Amino acid sequence: MTTVKASMAGTVWKIIVTEGEEVKAGQDVAILESMKMEIPITAEVGGKVKKILAQEGDFINVNDDILELE
């Protein structure tokens, strides 16, 4: 199991995937808004989305968990 973490501080603008969905390595799973810019968050490895941990609109810090993959 791996966790996809925030690459920088920002507000969760969109979670693109849903729980149970299969994602590939390199696929965008969420979009953060930081400093008026959209920052795509990609899954480094492939897997099935087990649990989404961050909600759209949440403010998260760098390295905070966004979702779990299994």
Next chain:
Amino acid sequence: MISKILIANRGEIARRIIRTCQKMNIQTVAVYSEADANALHVKEADEAFEIGKPPVALSYLNIEKIIEVAKETKADAIHPGYGLLSENAQFAKRCEEEGIRFIGPNAEVIASIGSKLEARKTMQKAGVPIIEGIDVPLENIEEAKEIANKIGFPIMLKASAGGGGIGMQRIDREEELEKAFEGNKKRAESFFGDGTMYIEKLIENPHHVEVQIIADSHGNVVPLFERECSVQRRNQKVVEEAPSPFISTSTREKMLDAAVQAAKHIGYTNAGTIEFLVDGDENFYFLEMNTRLQVEHPVTEEITKLDLVEWQIHVANNKPLTFTRESIKKHGHAIEVRIYAENPKTFFPSPGTITELQLPEGEGIRHEIAVESGSAVTPFYDPMIAKLVVWGETREIAVRRLTDALQQYKVTGIETNIPMLLEVVQKQPFIDGMTTTSFVNDYYLPQIQNVKN
């Protein structure tokens, strides 16, 4: 006469406005979010009030809260700076209703030009050249395809409410249009609350040249020359200069004429900018009008020796302009670079704390800066932390001074785009003054690709 101004902004522009107010013996009121409690503009204003949580929607965009502070402090005017509420007609209207002077054009003028699509129509009526395109919102993807094919690819797909490059995309083929249409529409809806999209023909390798104007309440409109702002990344300006090294004297005169015509047609007052795209043959087309002070206004100040904020305040006081197009002369050449807190290769933001800051000094150097050593750069606002402005008797001298200054500019603790700026100003096409909006794509990004490989 205005005696106290509330500054509805933050960062370097708030400090810039405070400086002119102090020179004019005008009292200042700063407003700030929780994240900006230790910001320099808060310390420098005569009074400062916290107006809410860090996200702009809860603080710097809270119209009623800002109006309330203005009334409590008995500020007789509000300067909106740039960005945030500066082009918000509703805000200007609320100021008018409360008897607070809004330093800018009136609410109706802002509204008439606020939608890019409306602005196109208005400018066409004013006799200003516009890019071939449509004048009504696109209803759906089928209509978008039909119109795109009629105009001919490549096209620019644009959000009418857009800004900062958001909702805007170059489209080369019909297949790309479908995905881009939905994506940009959604983005525009989410960012601006308005998903109206339209299409314009793409101008290949254009220069971005804009004309600064100032208009008083007595019908006088004076153009203050142009700025070339072709060096951009993510559709946002990075380097700006005045005058444009590209256009000829006769093109300049035609562009200044068009800008004055546009301002007069809409009954514009205060400082404003008409942006144009200029093709390789020096044909120019209206891009958009900014009804506010712009980030890059210092380069105009440097070549005209005018203080634009001072003149904005004079105009708001109904004072007539004391200069004319004929009496304003340009002196030398000025270049501004925007210092962004971002990775110089990916252009992704780099929030954090500045541990050390060392600013270059020397002849012709001007700093507009929001931070100092120990300042936190938070993820809530624009990544621009400073502007470096240089002036020289000639462009060559200005470029040399800029290069030297950038080499001495030190920021540690966060990443900045200074390495990128240094590369850019030393590239031959930049030295030659041949910059188009694809400059970064053509000359900077390929080099990064090579480094990666």
